[in-house]
Amino acid sequence: MFGISRLLPTSSSPVGTPAPTVRHKGNRRRDCWWEPIYDPSFVLAPTPYDWDVQRDAGPHRRFVPASSLAARIKPGDTLEIRGVSFRECDFQGVFEGDPIIMFERCSFTACDLAYSTWRRCHFKDCVFDGCSISLATFESCELRGCSWSNMGISSRIELSRTFISNPGALIGASVSGRDPRRQTWEHRMNQWFRLRGTRAHLLRTVMLSHATTGDEHTYYDTVRLHELQRSTARVAQDAYKIVFGPGLKRLSSVPAMLLHSFNYAILRSLGALNGWGESAGRPFMALLACWVLFGFLYGHVRFSSQVDAPFQKSFDLTFLVGYGNQVTSTDFALTIVQDLHVLIAIVIYSVFFATVISKLSRAR
Incomplete structure (x- = not known):
């Protein structure tokens, strides 16, 4: 020893x-x-x-x-x-x-x-x-x-x-x-957005280091921090360009900022769904909850077309095994609920299987 x-x-x-x-x-x-x-x-x-x-x-x-x-x-x-x-x-x-x-x-x-x-x-x-x-x-x-x-x-x-x-x-x-010789708002905002880029860069370095050492929970938490900080850095840079960029860059930065903000929202929601790659149980439980919730809706909400087997219908749509023209086009309310059901199920289904495959087939 x-x-x-x-x-x-x-x-x-x-x-x-x-x-x-x-x-x-x-x-x-x-x-x-x-x-x-x-x-x-x-x-x-x-x-x-x-x-x-x-x-x-x-x-x-x-x-x-x-x-x-x-x-x-x-x-x-x-x-x-x-x-x-x-x-x-x-x-x-x-x-x-x-x-x-x-x-x-x-x-x-x-x-x-x-x-x-x-x-x-x-x-x-x-x-x-x-x-x-x-x-x-x-x-x-x-x-x-x-x-x-x-x-x-x-x-x-x-x-x-x-x-x-x-x-x-x-x-x-x-x-x-900030540079004590530069007291402008442009300089302050420049330092503000550059710090967020530096944070994202350092988190990527930490994430790569954690890929070979440390525990699983800290690794996936670092993945979460990196992905969110990278999106935040892009939004911050777009905000800087909108305020202080030249003419054309100001205009192009507005849709870019909206796109990066939407990307941030997607990462937030889908990352929480599977614990940023750590949990396969979360999306599986979300699938079960989706099946039960929509089964309840089909059985208790009065649509123009009656749903005879609500939980079987919910199962078919949740697991994407029976989707089709299951309702006449005149029942607009049921059509909207059905389409929303399929969209939610596709998202959860994709995250679930991607997480399982990633865990079973990758070397961290």
């Missing part, structure tokens, strides 16, 4: 020796005004952090390189880092566990994870507030039970065999700032 080594915050150890050869790269806090970490006056401490968390509760305004942590890892031992507070720190380098690095109940406040790679690192019940994970890479990692607020994201986040237990919370916490 693997051993466990721990880095716990106390107040008894002396100051360690920093790694003098590691240099901080980039000026994201000065230049990236759309990120929550943006602060042109921000200054890091002159020496890199040495990962000696035993002398205090955690680093503040420090450059946190991976090399100094690697020196504390014992091959074959799980390194546990518990209850440490990282405030306004820049993480850079390759943080790689051997076998894993476990961050448990740690807090990350206004931290920048750009240019960092995390391999076999697990984050459990951690708090991320005002941080940016743009340009970060996660390989064979887990982020379980973490809370997110005021997060910076980008389409260049890389995830491989990484599991996030609550991707909806991460996406909901993502923000995009």
